[in-house]
Amino acid sequence: xxxxxxxxxMGAVCAKSLPDWDEVCEKxxxxxxxxxxxxxxxxxxxxxxxTRHLADKEGVIRPxxxxxxxxxxxxxxxxxQLGWCPFxxxxxxxxxxxxxxxxxxxxxxxxxxxxRGIQKVNPFATPLDWVGILNHVAQTLYVPSxxxxxxxxxxxxxxxxxxxxxxxxxxxxxVYLM
Numbered sequence: 310x311x312x313x314x315x316x317x318x319m320g321a322v323c324a325k326s327l328p329d330w331d332e333v334c335e336k337x338x339x340x341x342x343x344x345x346x347x348x349x350x351x352x353x354x355x356x357x358x359x360t361r362h363l364a365d366k367e368g369v370i371r372p373x374x375x376x377x378x379x380x381x382x383x384x385x386x387x388x389x390q391l392g393w394c395p396f397x398x399x400x401x402x403x404x405x406x407x408x409x410x411x412x413x414x415x416x417x418x419x420x421x422x423x424x425r426g427i428q429k430v431n432p433f434a435t436p437l438d439w440v441g442i443l444n445h446v447a448q449t450l451y452v453p454s455x456x457x458x459x460x461x462x463x464x465x466x467x468x469x470x471x472x473x474x475x476x477x478x479x480x481x482x483x484v485y486l487m
Contacts, residue, residue: 333396368476393417420436
């Protein structure tokens with residue numbers, strides 16, 4: 310069973326108790342059974358959409374394209390790991406909408422998780438661009454408090470202006486994803 314978030318995180322309910330549960334299951338089966346081809350993946354990586362324009366404007370185009378190129382299975386698993394059930398959402402099945410939700414979902418998306426602690430101190434903290442997200446994840450997961458960035462990584466940590474400039478491009482001159 311998958312859980313859906315309730316209002317303000319309170320009163321979470323089981324997705325199976327939704328009145329349209331059978332429709333959700335059918336949509337899930339249909340979306341997850343779609344065949345993927347290289348042509349389809351390329352199309353999703355290059356097609357225009359309102360969410361793609363938002364991602365470009367917000368400086369998260371590179372992870373957006375990466376997420377849009379993933380299979381529906383992998384995007385769904387990532388959403389579930391972040392804390393919500395994507396199958397019951399209206400946008401499920403649209404790679405661009407799913408990618409945007411993973412990046413930007415209020416309180417649960419990647420950007421929200423990176424500024425959660427900061428917003429307690431500064432409620433006006435702005436959402437991070439993709440280099441800011443990478444720096445946050447790298448710093449919190451891979452650099453213990455007793456180590457410096459250079460002890461763990463061979464590259465220099467990008468400054469905010471440098472990261473903002475780098476975040477405006479789909480291809481990076483400094484960050485390589487393996």
